[in-house]
Amino acid sequence: MKESNKVNVNPVISMCPICKNDLRVAKLHCDHCHTSIEGSFTLSKFNYMESEKLYFIEIFVKNRGNIKAIEKELNISYPTVKKMLDDVIIALGYTPETVDDEVEKEEPRVSKASILEKIERGELSVADALGLLKKK
Incomplete structure (x- = not known):
């Protein structure tokens, strides 16, 4: 090739x-x-696929699937990375598997005050903050 x-x-x-x-x-x-x-x-x-999904795939592969590195490079939260990955999986014609409770527990919980502080510093979007708060 x-x-x-x-x-x-x-x-x-x-x-x-x-x-x-x-x-x-x-x-x-x-x-x-x-x-x-x-x-x-x-x-x-x-x-x-839309160009946004292709770009996400490029970043995902470049970072070897390391979600922390993807979060940092795209300046997005863990839930947003997971949602984008699910969107790509769906676009490829597959059904994303649901995460079992044990894996779900591994994601660190963040306090409401911490979420508000991150929004204020511009480290977290309001949409991502709502996603985190819904998990509580």
């Missing part, structure tokens, strides 16, 4: 801008030898 660091300035669109149905690839072309292949080719599941 040829390695490329080029930025994709014209990514393949996956949805018809007119009727909003899925598109398929009908022609492939090599810029080097000018070979063209016509047919009906499918796109991967990733081509149908």
Whole structure:
């Protein structure tokens, strides 16, 4: 596989801008030898994902799935990382497994005062704070 660091300035669109149905690839072309292949080719599941989800996957892989590192790099909370991961799992056509009580207990509980202080310092969004408070 040829390695490329080029930025994709014209990514393949996956949805018809007119009727909003899925598109398929009908022609492939090599810029080097000018070979063209016509047919009906499918796109991967990733081509149908929003750019926000693709970016999250990139950060997730870059950080080898380390949620603490993802939280820090994206400046988001643990519940937000988990929700984004669940959204990606769903977009890939799977059902996220529910977390059992033992794993749920491993997440540190934060006091209401601590949550408010983090909001005030800009370390936590109001939406993330609500997520934390709902768990209490």
